[in-house]
Amino acid sequence: MELYKTNTIKILNSLSKKKEIFKPINEGMIGMYVCGPTVYSNVHLGNVRTFMSFDMIYRYFLHLGYKVRYVRNITDAGHLTDDNSEDKISTKARLEKLEPMEIVQKYTVDFHEVLKKYNLLSPSIEPTATGHIVEQIEAIQAIIDNGLAYEVNGSVYFDVLKYNEKENYGILSKRVIEDTIENTRALDGQSDKKNPQDFALWKRAEPEHIQRWNSPWSEGFPGWHLECTAMSTKYLGKQFDIHGGGMDLKFPHHECEIAQAQACNHKAPVNYWMHTNMLNLNGKKMSKSTGNSILPSEIYKGNNDILSKAFSPSVTRFFMMQAHYSSVLDLSNDALLAAEKGFSKLMEAVKGLSGLEVSEVSSIDISSWKQKCYNAMNDDFNTPVLIANLFEGIKYINLIKEEKETITSDDLQDLKMTINTFVFDVLGLEGSSETNQDESKLSGVLEMLIKMRKDARDNKDWALSDKIRDELLALDIQLKDSKDGTTFSVN
Ligand code: AMP
Ligand code: ZN
Numbered sequence: 001m002e003l004y005k006t007n008t009i010k011i012l013n014s015l016s017k018k019k020e021i022f023k024p025i026n027e028g029m030i031g032m033y034v035c036g037p038t039v040y041s042n043v044h045l046g047n048v049r050t051f052m053s054f055d056m057i058y059r060y061f062l063h064l065g066y067k068v069r070y071v072r073n074i075t076d077a078g079h080l081t082d083d084n085s086e087d088k089i090s091t092k093a094r095l096e097k098l099e100p101m102e103i104v105q106k107y108t109v110d111f112h113e114v115l116k117k118y119n120l121l122s123p124s125i126e127p128t129a130t131g132h133i134v135e136q137i138e139a140i141q142a143i144i145d146n147g148l149a150y151e152v153n154g155s156v157y158f159d160v161l162k163y164n165e166k167e168n169y170g171i172l173s174k175r176v177i178e179d180t181i182e183n184t185r186a187l188d189g190q191s192d193k194k195n196p197q198d199f200a201l202w203k204r205a206e207p208e209h210i211q212r213w214n215s216p217w218s219e220g221f222p223g224w225h226l227e228c229t230a231m232s233t234k235y236l237g238k239q240f241d242i243h244g245g246g247m248d249l250k251f252p253h254h255e256c257e258i259a260q261a262q263a264c265n266h267k268a269p270v271n272y273w274m275h276t277n278m279l280n281l282n283g284k285k286m287s288k289s290t291g292n293s294i295l296p297s298e299i300y301k302g303n304n305d306i307l308s309k310a311f312s313p314s315v316t317r318f319f320m321m322q323a324h325y326s327s328v329l330d331l332s333n334d335a336l337l338a339a340e341k342g343f344s345k346l347m348e349a350v351k352g353l354s355g356l357e358v359s360e361v362s363s364i365d366i367s368s369w370k371q372k373c374y375n376a377m378n379d380d381f382n383t384p385v386l387i388a389n390l391f392e393g394i395k396y397i398n399l400i401k402e403e404k405e406t407i408t409s410d411d412l413q414d415l416k417m418t419i420n421t422f423v424f425d426v427l428g429l430e431g432s433s434e435t436n437q438d439e440s441k442l443s444g445v446l447e448m449l450i451k452m453r454k455d456a457r458d459n460k461d462w463a464l465s466d467k468i469r470d471e472l473l474a475l476d477i478q479l480k481d482s483k484d485g486t487t488f489s490v491n
Pocket of ligand 1: 038047
């Protein structure tokens, strides 16, 4: 029997702000849509956190035996800068003197490489905005036909106030209509809007705008919010189970998605809205535009000033899984060092699962421990509680080794299976791979060399200290001295 039949999941639904029992529209099947990246720059570690949270959720659904259609889009057109003044991809194309599609290709490749490094599974469908211009034009036409959008000078806007007469614009973000006025500058075209709340479904392209398509209204491009409505409807239907994204997308992006879909299809599109919380750096949201961000490669190569060393993708993944997806998480060197300790302890225990002695009877209740692991995940994917339970399992392993507890062969099988399933399949950690072992050996050797160089410097043996530094540099390993000591980065 499929595990989903005996495991009831509760999900914190951002729409009701309550934990609700999850019931998919079709038994045993789940449709899930997650907003993907805008591919105009390298993804930072904050973006990775959001996609990793949904990867863990996807993995758990698969483990329970659900058939999941997981759609995660690529935004390759239409996403304007926060002040609505420019298109993110076109701007970057001009700066780098490349075609917009070269920018899109470059950063889509980077996105895929990074997610592979962090062991994220591929979604079932990864549609692009530029591949769905026709569907977006059709959606705009439907909204116009339903009287909820209007055209001015070749641009089409969603009529928020009219929509709000019958529906509730603000249902997700809990904003009242007066507070939904976007922070807009008085720019070309903005004055065309009937009301400041209205948002663009189609924009007529200014002469300098490179990405443009023909439409019934003008040569232009679709508004950013529209692509997700068009693509989620196309692949998951007018009503589907789960829609996710980072907390920062609740307004305006997801609020607009609900309004557009409702205006097109006369139905609330999504049953469960899920929002993941932010990864912070220096106490503030990690964000590319403010410069307060760190790249995944800086973490696994160790070349960022906030880090004393490199941290493997699995350690970083473990660090993220130790927090609940809906809590803010602060990135720091100390937190990564602590995660590294916890992660090696877990991996040591997994290795130690093989040589255990079995007995006639078990002194430990493995089935209730196992149930606690499932309960943690069923309670809105509570990975920190799951990890605490896994460590309790490790405690049992040690007690069995010390002959203080006993276990039968069947229970041992169950203990092993449960630990392996949750550690590798659900949390998505990669433990015993050679790269991890090699990385930790390399770190050990480098720390030894750093210590030897310090001794040499303390003894004023400058020749030896310089030799260590220069020979490491020849191997592309750079030592960096600061008042807190010496760190290294591997290029
Ligand atoms: P973007 O490419 O800016 O549309 O972002 C892609 C995804 O990353 C969205 O779901 C954002 O909500 C999410 N995101 C952006 N910054 C952070 C952060 N600091 N922590 C977690 N998720 C983030
Ligand atoms: Zn979206």
